[in-house]
Amino acid sequence: xxxxxxxxxxxxxxxxxxxxxxxxxxxxxxxxxxxxxxxxxxxxxxxxxxxxxxxxxxxxxxxxxxxxxxxxxxxxxxxxxxxxxxxxxxxxxxxxxxxxxxxxxxxxxxxxxxxxxxxxxxxxxxxxxxxxxxxxxxxxxxxxxxxxxxxxxxxxxxxxxxxxxxxxxxxxxxx
Amino acid sequence: xxxxxxxxxxxxxxxxxxxxxxxxxxxxxxxxxxxxxxxxxxxxxxxxxxxxxxxxxxxxxxxxxxxxxxxxxxxxxxxxxxxxxxxxxxxxxxxxxxxxxxxxxxxxxxxxxxxxxxxxxxxxxxxxxxxxxxxxxxxxxxxxxxxxxxxxxxxxxxxxxxxxxxxxxxxxxxxxxxxxxxxxxxxxxxxxxxxxxxxxxxxxxxxxxxxxxxxxxxxxxxxxxxxxxxxxxxxxxxxxxxxxxxxxxxxxxxxxxxxxxxxxxxxxxxxxxxxxxxxxxxxxxxxxxxxxxxxxxxxxxxxxxxxxxxxxxxxxxxxxxxxxxxxxxxxxxxxxxxxxxxxxxxxxxxxxxxxxxxxxxxxxxxxxxxxxxxxxxxxxxxxxxxxxxxxxxxxxxxxxxxxxxxxxxxxxxxxxxxxxxxxxxxxxxxxxxxxxxxxxxxxxxxxxxxxxxxxxxxxxxxxxxxx
Amino acid sequence: xxxxxxxxxxxxxxxxxxxxxxxxxxxxxxxxxxxxxxxxxxxxxxxxxxxxxxxxxxxxxxxxxxxxxxxxxxxxxxxxxxxxxxxxxxxxxxxxxxxxxxxxxxxxxxxxxxxxxxxxxxxxxxxxxxxxxxxxxxxxxxxxxxxxxxxxxxxxxxxxxxxxxxxxxxxxxxxxxxxxxxxxxxxxxxxxxxxxxxxxxxxxxxxxxxxxxxxxxxxxxxxxxxxxxxxxxxxxxxxxxxxxxxxxxxxxxxxxxxxxxxxxxxxxxxxxxxxxxxxxxxxxx
Numbered sequence: 001x002x003x004x005x006x007x008x009x010x011x012x013x014x015x016x017x018x019x020x021x022x023x024x025x026x027x028x029x030x031x032x033x034x035x036x037x038x039x040x041x042x043x044x045x046x047x048x049x050x051x052x053x054x055x056x057x058x059x060x061x062x063x064x065x066x067x068x069x070x071x072x073x074x075x076x077x078x079x080x081x082x083x084x085x086x087x088x089x090x091x092x093x094x095x096x097x098x099x100x101x102x103x104x105x106x107x108x109x110x111x112x113x114x115x116x117x118x119x120x121x122x123x124x125x126x127x128x129x130x131x132x133x134x135x136x137x138x139x140x141x142x143x144x145x146x147x148x149x150x151x152x153x154x155x156x157x158x159x160x161x162x163x164x165x166x167x168x169x170x171x172x173x174x175x
Numbered sequence: 176x177x178x179x180x181x182x183x184x185x186x187x188x189x190x191x192x193x194x195x196x197x198x199x200x201x202x203x204x205x206x207x208x209x210x211x212x213x214x215x216x217x218x219x220x221x222x223x224x225x226x227x228x229x230x231x232x233x234x235x236x237x238x239x240x241x242x243x244x245x246x247x248x249x250x251x252x253x254x255x256x257x258x259x260x261x262x263x264x265x266x267x268x269x270x271x272x273x274x275x276x277x278x279x280x281x282x283x284x285x286x287x288x289x290x291x292x293x294x295x296x297x298x299x300x301x302x303x304x305x306x307x308x309x310x311x312x313x314x315x316x317x318x319x320x321x322x323x324x325x326x327x328x329x330x331x332x333x334x335x336x337x338x339x340x341x342x343x344x345x346x347x348x349x350x351x352x353x354x355x356x357x358x359x360x361x362x363x364x365x366x367x368x369x370x371x372x373x374x375x376x377x378x379x380x381x382x383x384x385x386x387x388x389x390x391x392x393x394x395x396x397x398x399x400x401x402x403x404x405x406x407x408x409x410x411x412x413x414x415x416x417x418x419x420x421x422x423x424x425x426x427x428x429x430x431x432x433x434x435x436x437x438x439x440x441x442x443x444x445x446x447x448x449x450x451x452x453x454x455x456x457x458x459x460x461x462x463x464x465x466x467x468x469x470x471x472x473x474x475x476x477x478x479x480x481x482x483x484x485x486x487x488x489x490x491x492x493x494x495x496x497x498x499x500x501x502x503x504x505x506x507x508x509x510x511x512x513x514x515x516x517x518x519x520x521x522x523x524x525x526x527x528x529x530x531x532x533x534x535x536x537x538x539x540x541x542x543x544x545x546x547x548x549x550x551x552x553x554x555x556x557x558x559x560x561x562x563x564x565x566x567x568x569x570x571x572x573x574x575x576x577x578x579x580x581x582x583x584x585x586x587x588x589x590x591x592x593x594x595x596x597x598x599x600x601x602x603x604x605x606x607x608x609x610x611x612x613x614x615x616x617x618x619x620x621x622x623x624x625x626x627x628x629x630x631x632x633x634x635x636x637x638x639x640x641x642x
Numbered sequence: 643x644x645x646x647x648x649x650x651x652x653x654x655x656x657x658x659x660x661x662x663x664x665x666x667x668x669x670x671x672x673x674x675x676x677x678x679x680x681x682x683x684x685x686x687x688x689x690x691x692x693x694x695x696x697x698x699x700x701x702x703x704x705x706x707x708x709x710x711x712x713x714x715x716x717x718x719x720x721x722x723x724x725x726x727x728x729x730x731x732x733x734x735x736x737x738x739x740x741x742x743x744x745x746x747x748x749x750x751x752x753x754x755x756x757x758x759x760x761x762x763x764x765x766x767x768x769x770x771x772x773x774x775x776x777x778x779x780x781x782x783x784x785x786x787x788x789x790x791x792x793x794x795x796x797x798x799x800x801x802x803x804x805x806x807x808x809x810x811x812x813x814x815x816x817x818x819x820x821x822x823x824x825x826x827x828x829x830x831x832x833x834x835x836x837x838x839x840x841x842x843x844x845x846x847x848x849x850x851x852x853x854x855x856x857x858x859x860x861x862x863x864x865x866x867x868x869x870x871x872x873x874x875x876x877x878x879x880x881x882x883x884x885x886x887x888x889x890x891x892x893x894x895x896x897x898x899x900x901x902x903x904x905x906x907x908x909x910x911x912x913x914x915x916x917x918x919x920x921x922x923x924x925x926x927x
Binding site: 037038039040041042043045047051054056058059062076077080081083084087089090092096099100102103105106107109110112113114116117119120121123124125126127128134136138139140141144146 | 186187188191311317318319321322323327328331332334335338339342343346349350353354356357358372373374375376377378379380381382383384385386387390391394397398401405408605606608609612613
Binding site for chain 3: 229230231232235236237238239240241242296299300301302303305306308309318319320321323324325326327330409412413414415559562563564566567569571
């Protein structure tokens with residue numbers, strides 16, 4: 001049982017979305033809209049309407065990062081200060097809250113940003129080998145619809161693409 | 176007169192082509208500019224070597240003028256770094272799409288002016304070789320930096336801001352780096368392949384990208400405000416008259432936005448002229464930026480007036496004396512110039528003719544930044560010259576060494592920027608594509624032709640050029 | 643470990659100057675300078691140069707305000723207070739002679755220089771001294787900028803290279819260092835003498851006696867205008883003088899029962915809590 005990856009390149013979003021709409025209606029048996037990978041030069045503003053809600057967990061990590069940064073920042077500063085008793089005080093307490101607040105705030109933002117970045121890279125699947133079947137036209141002005149299907153469904157899928165004036169179809173066997 | 180921010184009929188392929196063209200084949204003028212910048216940096220390096228070996232006395236620093244141009248210029252560069260990221264982030268959050276053609280170089284400006292600013296607190300130190308002592312690292316002697324010191328806050332704030340704004344710039348550039356990767360050859364292709372992190376434009380990547388970018392923008396707004404507030408704490412947290420001012424944090428933030436916006440205008444004019452970006456960096460976008468600058472200039476003017484009124488009304492003797500000496504003392508020519516450049520000159524922006532006139536805007540924006548640089552100097556020095564203890568009153572003029580290092584910092588910034596524009600796309604291609612895509616969906620061509628178009632708007636193309 | 647320390651001692655770590663601070667002071671070294679006795683002879687300043695290895699910077703650098711006088715005699719000709727009171731015509735000052743103000747580090751207990759140092763190079767010792775750690779200093783010079791008295795001096799050059807040509811280097815005090823360029827320095831209340839006296843007392847198993855040692859400026863003053871001692875010792879001369887002149891530490895304003903007693907601290911309204919009590923000059927007008 002071999003599987004194939006099929007990529008259809010369309011001239012614009014409308015044609016690609018029409019093709020996806022047909023996939024949604026199960027015009028090709030056994031192929032679900034959830035398997036569709038849309039490749040585009042920009043993000044279409046209503047892409048959820050077409051593909052359905054798909055998860056992105058970035059905000060949770062951002063929140064976690066901010067909370068971590070805040071707690072870690074304050075405890076780090078305060079415990080450093082509490083073990084460093086010859087520090088200059090100028091009449092201020094050993095653990096001064098106002099200045100620690102300022103630094104805690106910076107740490108909150110720093111770790112918030114770093115966690116956001118990491119969750120973006122992990123979540124978006126970057127830093128891996130580029131997926132097969134990439135066309136340079138996608139970074140220019142064409143919209144790609146990519147699916148991994150069974151060998152026998154590939155022909156029906158390509159037929160569907162052609163109905164929607166696909167510009168180019170590329171395919172590749174899954175190794 | 177052109178009123179549209181961008182011609183929504185520009186084909187996506189043309190956007191790629193125009194921006195990628197700007198990154199290729201530097202002309203001789205580019206190399207001359209690089210040469211000038213390198214020469215400026217060399218001057219500063221020589222001055223710094225001299226100062227490093229001889230001591231800070233070569234800068235004419237003395238008692239009580241312990242700080243002078245270095246700290247003033249440090250604040251200047253920190254300030255300049257504020258507009259890029261802050262405006263980009265704010266305008267991104269409120270979906271002001273006219274930011275899209277200009278935000279990339281503005282963010283680059285942020286990062287590079289921060290990298291310039293960060294040099295100054297280092298090289299103004301008496302013992303530069305021990306600068307790492309300000310970092311909070313675990314040492315076997317149980318020593319820590321003093322977390323009460325606003326200078327340590329500076330170190331934290333600059334580190335956080337440099338990291339965050341560089342990441343913001345970079346993350347926003349990943350889709351564009353993928354475009355570069357697809358079109359480059361040789362070493363550039365290798366570079367962009369690494370930098371674009373395997374971006375393929377899938378819906379999953381875009382979805383995470385949008386969330387992450389928005390969240391980073393949300394972080395950067397309070398961060399930018401806090402960074403310049405912290406820099407102002409170097410002064411506001413001190414006890415000195417003329418420094419110990421409650422309104423300094425907002426005053427510094429407003430001044431930062433002001434000089435940053437002025438720098439954006441300067442670079443806008445330069446990039447538009449040299450890279451032929453007339454179709455992206457359009458006059459209406461310039462006009463919007465200029466209007467924003469005008470508003471910020473007025474906020475800034477209000478805040479300095481309030482600062483002086485507070486000193487006057489408060490009647491603290493030392494405060495009042497410094498205030499009077501700013502207007503009448505030895506530094507008064509610079510102070511008056513600062514008021515002229517910062518508060519009087521912005522009224523040129525009230526005239527539409529001037530707002531849309533590129534050479535005028537170029538000159539005026541440079542003068543704004545001159546005024547803002549003087550402002551920082553006039554914050555630092557008069558207080559040192561004339562603080563509480565009258566025996567220590569003294570007037571000092573910086574020596575050529577200080578001027579050389581300040582001069583060289585502009586070369587350093589220019590060099591970083593020049594390298595940037597040839598390696599990275601200085602106009603965001605994917606966002607301009609988004610911009611024209613959105614606008615194209617909302618435009619009714621017949622109406623545009625019939626009613627909305629004024630002379631000078633680009634002619635609508637009758638046959639659809641496709642996406 | 644650290645967290646436990648933090649939680650156990652939290653209230654102690656949160657005590658500011660107003661609540662007595664974290665430190666329990668062993669001593670509180672303080673000074674009284676009687677301006678009425680000061681004749682402006684600069685002997686204290688010279689003694690300080692000799693005792694503390696202060697660099698002699700030369701005429702040119704002195705003119706550029708790069709000198710290192712920890713102890714300086716300030717000379718004022720004008721008398722704005724008397725003029726305002728109508729007791730003196732403008733320009734009539736000289737015949738009344740100059741006023742002198744010896745200024746050395748005020749050893750503030752809530753020192754403004756301390757909290758701004760980025761690397762903790764200046765801090766408060768349990769002796770009540772405002773110490774400067776030369777080895778730790780990186781020369782950000784913020785402390786000097788934040789000193790309202792401008793009593794901190796910076797090594798703008800490697801002064802030692804020219805300051806003591808041979809054989810003058812033989813006169814350097816071996817009890818303390820010679821500073822190189824890039825560090826801040828200031829009056830220490832002759833900390834090396836304090837150290838020696840404390841060590842001697844510890845060896846002999848007793849407390850430091852009042853008057854057991856003197857600071858260099860005090861030792862040299864021909865009119866004994868400078869008195870130095872421990873404020874925590876109620877019987878010391880300094881303590882008795884502070885009590886008599888009704889000046890107390892920890893206040894921003896002194897309410898005296900006898901306003902005619904002339905002691906004051908310079909700029910105490912800034913809440914720096916300086917440890918030097920000045921006795922006002924008595925003018926005959």
